[in-house]
Amino acid sequence: MDILDKVTxxxxxxxxxxxxxxxxxxxxLNEDIIRMISAKKQEPEWMLEWRLEAxxxxxxMTEPEWAHVKYxxxxxxxxxxxxxxxxxxxxxSLDEVDPELLKTFEKLGIxxxxxKRLSGVAVDVVVDSVSVKTTFRKKLAEMGIIFCSISDAxxxxxxxxxxxxxxxxxxxxNFFAALNSAVFTDGSFCYIPKGVRCPMELSTYFRIxxxxxxxxxxxxxxxxxxxxxxxxxxxxAPMRDENQLHAAVVELIxxxxxEIKYSTVQNWYPGDKEGVGGVFNFVTxxxxxxxxxxxxxxxxxxxxxxxxxxxxxxxxxxxxxGEFYSVAVTNNYQQADTGTKMIxxxxxxxxxxxxxxxxxxxxxxxxxxxxxxGPRAQNARNFSQCDSLLMGDACGSxxxxxxxxxxxxxxxxxxxxxxxxxxxxxxxxxxxGIPTEEAIALIVNGYCKDxxxxxxxxxxxxxxxxxxxxxxxxxx
Amino acid sequence: MDQFKDKLLSSFIVFENQLNGQKNKPFxxxxxxxxxxxxTKGFPTVRDEEWKYTNLKPxxxxxxxxxxxxxxxxxxxxxxxxxxxxxxxxxxxxxNGFFAxxxxxxxxxxxxxCTFSSALEKYQDIIDEYAGTIARNEDSLxxxxxxxxxxxxxxxxxDGKVVDRPIEIxxxxxxxxxxxxxxxxxxxxxGQNSQCNIVERHQSLGNQHTVxxxxxxxLAKKGAQVTYHKIQNDxxxxxxxxxxxxxxxxxxxxxxxxxxxxxxxTRNNLEFDLVEPGAQANLYGIxxxxxxxxxxxxxxxNHISPHCESNELYKGIFDDHARGVFNGKVHVFPHAQKTNxxxxxxxxLLTDTASIDTKPQLEIYADDVKCSHGCTIGQLDEDALFYxxxxxxxxxxxxxxxxxxxxxxxxxxxxxxxxxxxxxRLIARKLxxxxxxxx
Numbered sequence: 001m002d003i004l005d006k007v008t009x010x011x012x013x014x015x016x017x018x019x020x021x022x023x024x025x026x027x028x029l030n031e032d033i034i035r036m037i038s039a040k041k042q043e044p045e046w047m048l049e050w051r052l053e054a055x056x057x058x059x060x061m062t063e064p065e066w067a068h069v070k071y072x073x074x075x076x077x078x079x080x081x082x083x084x085x086x087x088x089x090x091x092x093s094l095d096e097v098d099p100e101l102l103k104t105f106e107k108l109g110i111x112x113x114x115x116k117r118l119s120g121v122a123v124d125v126v127v128d129s130v131s132v133k134t135t136f137r138k139k140l141a142e143m144g145i146i147f148c149s150i151s152d153a154x155x156x157x158x159x160x161x162x163x164x165x166x167x168x169x170x171x172x173x174n175f176f177a178a179l180n181s182a183v184f185t186d187g188s189f190c191y192i193p194k195g196v197r198c199p200m201e202l203s204t205y206f207r208i209x210x211x212x213x214x215x216x217x218x219x220x221x222x223x224x225x226x227x228x229x230x231x232x233x234x235x236x237a238p239m240r241d242e243n244q245l246h247a248a249v250v251e252l253i254x255x256x257x258x259e260i261k262y263s264t265v266q267n268w269y270p271g272d273k274e275g276v277g278g279v280f281n282f283v284t285x286x287x288x289x290x291x292x293x294x295x296x297x298x299x300x301x302x303x304x305x306x307x308x309x310x311x312x313x314x315x316x317x318x319x320x321x322g323e324f325y326s327v328a329v330t331n332n333y334q335q336a337d338t339g340t341k342m343i344x345x346x347x348x349x350x351x352x353x354x355x356x357x358x359x360x361x362x363x364x365x366x367x368x369x370x371x372x373x374g375p376r377a378q379n380a381r382n383f384s385q386c387d388s389l390l391m392g393d394a395c396g397s398x399x400x401x402x403x404x405x406x407x408x409x410x411x412x413x414x415x416x417x418x419x420x421x422x423x424x425x426x427x428x429x430x431x432x433g434i435p436t437e438e439a440i441a442l443i444v445n446g447y448c449k450d451x452x453x454x455x456x457x458x459x460x461x462x463x464x465x466x467x468x469x470x471x472x473x474x475x476x
Numbered sequence: 477m478d479q480f481k482d483k484l485l486s487s488f489i490v491f492e493n494q495l496n497g498q499k500n501k502p503f504x505x506x507x508x509x510x511x512x513x514x515x516t517k518g519f520p521t522v523r524d525e526e527w528k529y530t531n532l533k534p535x536x537x538x539x540x541x542x543x544x545x546x547x548x549x550x551x552x553x554x555x556x557x558x559x560x561x562x563x564x565x566x567x568x569x570x571x572n573g574f575f576a577x578x579x580x581x582x583x584x585x586x587x588x589x590c591t592f593s594s595a596l597e598k599y600q601d602i603i604d605e606y607a608g609t610i611a612r613n614e615d616s617l618x619x620x621x622x623x624x625x626x627x628x629x630x631x632x633x634x635d636g637k638v639v640d641r642p643i644e645i646x647x648x649x650x651x652x653x654x655x656x657x658x659x660x661x662x663x664x665x666x667g668q669n670s671q672c673n674i675v676e677r678h679q680s681l682g683n684q685h686t687v688x689x690x691x692x693x694x695l696a697k698k699g700a701q702v703t704y705h706k707i708q709n710d711x712x713x714x715x716x717x718x719x720x721x722x723x724x725x726x727x728x729x730x731x732x733x734x735x736x737x738x739x740x741x742t743r744n745n746l747e748f749d750l751v752e753p754g755a756q757a758n759l760y761g762i763x764x765x766x767x768x769x770x771x772x773x774x775x776x777x778n779h780i781s782p783h784c785e786s787n788e789l790y791k792g793i794f795d796d797h798a799r800g801v802f803n804g805k806v807h808v809f810p811h812a813q814k815t816n817x818x819x820x821x822x823x824x825l826l827t828d829t830a831s832i833d834t835k836p837q838l839e840i841y842a843d844d845v846k847c848s849h850g851c852t853i854g855q856l857d858e859d860a861l862f863y864x865x866x867x868x869x870x871x872x873x874x875x876x877x878x879x880x881x882x883x884x885x886x887x888x889x890x891x892x893x894x895x896x897x898x899x900x901r902l903i904a905r906k907l908x909x910x911x912x913x914x915x
Contacts, residue, residue, distance in 0.1 A: 066525065375828055390843035393810070399838040405853045408825040412853040414836070420843045 017238040022210055025082035031055065034182055037082050041151045041185075044158055054171040054181030061175045067337040068366040068398055071280065071306045074214075074245050081183045083213040124149060124188045124204045126217055136200065144193040147202055150218055153189035160191060164222055168251040168286045168314070176247040176282040176308075180216045184249065187217035192227035192258075201456055203232035206246075208268075208279065214245035221251070223258035223293075230261040232459055235303070237269040241277045243305060244269075252287030252295055256317065259294040260287065263455050264311075265463050268303035275333025275362075278305025285309065291317035291346070298454040300463040301328040301336060310368065312341035315349035315377075322351040325451040329467060330363030330395070339369035339386075339400075344377040344410075353384040354450050358467075359395035366398040373410040380407060386416040389447060441468045477519050477536045485515060487542045488623055495626075498596065503625075506608045510622035517616035529801040529833040530743060530772045535715055538685055540657035542624075544572040547650045550681075552579055558646060558679050560894045565675075566643045568629045572650060573658040575627060587670075588632040589643055592661050595630040602632060607663055610693040610721045612747065618719050621691040625661035628690075631674070635667035635697070642673040642892050647690070649714070651682025662692040666728075669699040673892060677707045678739075680714035692720040696728035698752070703731045705895060709902060710739035712767065719745040724784075726752035731889065734761040735899060736771040737906045747776040750784040760886040761790040764879075764906045765798035772801035779812040782842075788819040791883045794830035802834040804849065810841040819849035824856065824882060856882075876909040 025036055034055055038048040063073055124135075124147065140147050146157065154161050171181040188204040208215050223229055237244060246268060254260045262285075271278025281304035287295040297311040313322030324340040342351035357365040367386045388397035399416045421443055429439035445452070445464060452460050488511050498504060519536055520527040550571055552562075559567065566589045569579040575591045582590045588599070595603055607625075611618050629645040649656045666672055680686040696702050708716060716739055722730050736742050748757040763771045777786040792800045806817045823832050836849040856878050864874035880903060890896050904911050 388838075388840070390840070390845075393813070393843045395843070396839070396841040398840065399836075399849070401836060401851070403834045403851060403853065404831070405823075405825060405833075406828070406831040408828050408830065408855060410825065410853055411855075412851075414851040415848070416836070416838060416850075417846075417848040418838055418840050419846055 058178035069335040080213040146191040150187040150189045177284040184218040195226040198229040206235040208237040219250040226257040250285040254293035256291045264299040271305040283309040285311040289320035294321040296323040307336040318346040332361040334363040337366045341370040344380040347378040355386040357388040360391040364396040368400040370402040384414040388418040510619040513619035541654040546574040592628040628661035633670040639672040655685040664694040666700040671701045680711040686714040694722040709737040715741040724755035727754035731758040736763040743772045753783040757786040759788040763792040766795035770799040779808040785816045792823040795826040805837040808840045813844040815845040817847040821851040876907040
């Protein structure tokens, strides 16, 4: 029991705060703030209109309560919607980035110096409300790949943004998506041209630094016909007593024969052992697949006080494929309500859902998923597997799958199990001289293998370590 | 819906005045608080998570008669086919909500198999102790039933008795000029180590629209064994909202079979509370639907105590425009360690216009448990079909054989021979083939 306790009781390594001069908007949310954000970003008129319309819609909406999570609703007038590290005019070279910020990222293990990167990963770094640096931009541009912050994209490629933004996640989709549409400050934009296979992993690193702010980022990723891209997303935040809000929207567009692989390692500050503080992670992620396209979501969720996240696929084109692989770890007082939606519209569409939940301490984890097969989706196929592992008798694990079938040729399977770590497995390891703690790490890693295998290599290693850390002290 | 709700609320005052002496009894206090619950909550709508896939609005937009006249012209030979047997069962028969003594065979020897109304008069202590304690009075439709509860079946088996014959409960509604709304209320109390088998049926004998809002409470005491069968093969205009709540004490076993073959809208709310260790709940369901029929099975198994077990198996076959809804929830309470809970829901879709919405849920607050659920939706195996046809079995019969085989898992364990035969015939008729399926 002690070991279990120890294993789940490790500290959050990324909880430091970096003092950088920042440029902040006053607290509160109204039209003036939205105008100010838009002006700061030098956005065209249509973008401002778009934001204001979203704001109008948001005002009419109420915060959803259906998720299996309990939290004190944030006061939306008590949040700073814009906060940016003060920066010099342009950021062409690394020297112009605030050295404090550079140090921050070194501490996080992310080097912004292109020379120093060992592996081919291009990074877009977002601190609070703005993107501070995008690496390898020029090199990617040679191949026609556009990888930049969304603010730059709105200025430089307005037609493309205008054409696709809000097409997958409409402004009025839900409360948090509407809020995001009104006030989103930055995020990444990526376009892969026809037939191009992106040579390196693209990645965005999100960090909330300032107190009292929320982060509202928006990611738009377009893979043109026959292209391929693998995209990574990571995030951390300082330790604070208050709950910070992170409401993001991610839209993926996979045109005919394109493939997008989107991986997330989410490690927002989860709050302390008593459940004080932590990030509220309310995210809307959705992708649309045209003919023969494929979208694959992989997520490792270890952070956040409250997670509310359902990366989804709309399988619109014939023969398109959607995949969802998830490991969600909750500890202490964390709550996670996560899952996916697979909406089959086209013929011969396939989807796979593998969800692994691990609950420890007094946390609660839920899988909530929807598999919908429309009347025109001939020969649609879905396989879902949702397993939960319980560590300790005070945690809760729940499964809420929704399956709606309107076509007779559909083949849908859903399976879920809930159990604890097998004592015989532990005994077997102990017998062979493996200490209980390591044995648990071993078993948990084996349990998550299906998902971890989907991650790009460097990430898989990181995720594996992260799993060990988040469960440290939770064996019981 | 509001109109009918208002009608029900004003009918309650009329109903109260009919009660005479019963008004001062404790059970009536329950009725009063229940009508308040119904008044505040009203009919559930699709905005309620529990009613997401089943819309009651078209049903309650119509007007129904709440008070009925008794019908005495019905004779046994006219309705013989709805019974399992002429003489080998106890029968509690109701017509339009009134007890039909000439069609029933009740008993007070060793155990009581009689009516809820006579229990209200004669067994005040049992009513006060159990009635309304098991059902979910916070549910608006259960509350509506409670507020008008007066008639239904009452079965009380004392400790250590085995009921020698199956008990049949049948609710008939007859053709009148108006649409009929009835609200039967049943109470089943099975004493320690006692056993009984119950078969329940709702049957409309006319073409008018009928809605039954039925509530059944079952208490299985220590070591009791209860098997409850619900046969739902009603007329195309008849709808049923059935709420059955079962409370199980130590080492008791309750098996509940639901056979849904007919009716316009059938909603089954089954809720099991396993309150003491060693209790075992088995839920089996078969739905074979066609036309515009809808069946909505909502089951909840509450594992409140450790060392309990629940098995759930639901099979559905949907043809034409039929719709199936399955919502199964297993709720394991904190400290209910060593729980075993299994749930399976398999469905066959035969046309593109039929649809299925299924939502198997697990809510688990204890760690040393084994819980699983599985759910599949598919079609008949083409290879198996080909195999049968190769051997000269016509397409329709081959299909029927495969479909019957698909359902047999949920038919196993039926103990009453007459019932088995009857179900085989019903299934054959439902699949429109002339095969004598033999279990």
